[in-house]
Amino acid sequence: MNKRPTCKLCLRPEKTCICKFIRPVENLVSLFILQHPQEVLEVKNTGRLLHLCLKNSQLCIGEDFGNIFFQEITSPDYYDILLYPDVAEEKSLGMCSPNPVDANHINNGDALDKSGKIRLWVLDATWRKSRKMLYLNPALQSMPRLNLQDCPSSIYKIRKAHSQNQLSTLEASCYALQKIEHGAVNYSPILEAFAAFVDQQQAFLPTSP
Numbered sequence: 001m002n003k004r005p006t007c008k009l010c011l012r013p014e015k016t017c018i019c020k021f022i023r024p025v026e027n028l029v030s031l032f033i034l035q036h037p038q039e040v041l042e043v044k045n046t047g048r049l050l051h052l053c054l055k056n057s058q059l060c061i062g063e064d065f066g067n068i069f070f071q072e073i074t075s076p077d078y079y080d081i082l083l084y085p086d087v088a089e090e091k092s093l094g095m096c097s098p099n100p101v102d103a104n105h106i107n108n109g110d111a112l113d114k115s116g117k118i119r120l121w122v123l124d125a126t127w128r129k130s131r132k133m134l135y136l137n138p139a140l141q142s143m144p145r146l147n148l149q150d151c152p153s154s155i156y157k158i159r160k161a162h163s164q165n166q167l168s169t170l171e172a173s174c175y176a177l178q179k180i181e182h183g184a185v186n187y188s189p190i191l192e193a194f195a196a197f198v199d200q201q202q203a204f205l206p207t208s209p
Contacts, residue, residue, distance in 0.1 A: 010048060011040065021197045022052045023189040028181045029118050030078070031057040031173060034065065034140075036125035036133060044201055046156070046170035046194065047124030053190045054173075059124075063133055070139035078119040081106075082143040083176050087131060098145035103179035120146070120176060124169045151175045155195055170194050 007017040031054055039045045040061060051059040060069075074080060081101060106118060121143065123130040134140055148167070152175075156168035167175070171194065174187040 010052065012043070016043060016200075018049050018197060018200075019052075021049060021193040021200075023193045024055060025053055025185065025187060025190055027054045027056045027177055027185055029056075029120055029177050031177065032073070032119055032121045033057060033059040033124050033169070033173075034121065034133065035059055035061045036063055036123075036129045037061055038126075038129065039124055045124070046168045046197075049194070049197065050124075050170040050173055050190070053193075063129075064136040065139075067139065070137070074139070078117055080119050080121060080143050081146050081180075082140055083120055083122045083146050083148070083172060084130070084134065084140075085147045086145075087134070098141075099143075101144045101146055103146055103148075103176065104182075106180050118180060120173070120180065122169060122173050122176075127166070146176060146180075148172060148176055148179075155198055168194075 005014045006012065007014055007019060010018045012018055031050075033047050033051055035047045039047060047059065051057050062069075084098075086098060086100075121140065123133050123140075125133060151167060151171075154167045154171055156171065171191065174190055177185065178187055
């Protein structure tokens with residue numbers, strides 16, 4: 001049985017290729033995306049589109065990355081911050097208590113510990129899978145935590161949200177980068193392309209009779 005032709009860049013079937021939504025942006029703060037394996041071929045996933053748009057980004061696929069991975073990735077040249085909301089059950093699960101940071105008081109190139117440039121980490125997964133990734137990777141638990149506040153409402157209507165103010169990976173990352181960089185980079189082209197992406201996905205959904 002022949003497989004449907006697939007785009008080699010976005011990994012989608014050619015019929016639903018998302019490459020036309022790529023808007024290259026030179027982000028100042030480095031973004032590191034940890035993508036759950038189940039998201040790789042998920043048609044409503046936004047992590048890969050985000051990675052293809054941001055010139056200063058990396059994407060790794062996995063669930064339990066192991067200590068060696070983080071030892072090789074982390075560097076004194078970067079001040080690593082995890083973009084993730086507070087989770088009430090973290091202490092009961094034996095996880096490290098998050099160390100919150102305020103995006104308004106971070107300056108790229110002059111990070112909180114004066115060690116170097118800032119690198120933002122994001123988990124690209126469903127809410128349940130992201131909590132498991134956090135639990136399995138103590139290195140993530142130990143990172144200073146950025147919890148977004150006062151963001152615009154999500155336009156990501158094609159996927160069920162865990163809470164009313166939950167954002168897609170793409171939206172949350174763009175808003176976080178915008179805050180950390182204090183508006184130095186314009187992310188509206190990505191967000192506008194994302195809106196078009198959502199419209200495309202909605203067109204493929206079955207309509208009610």
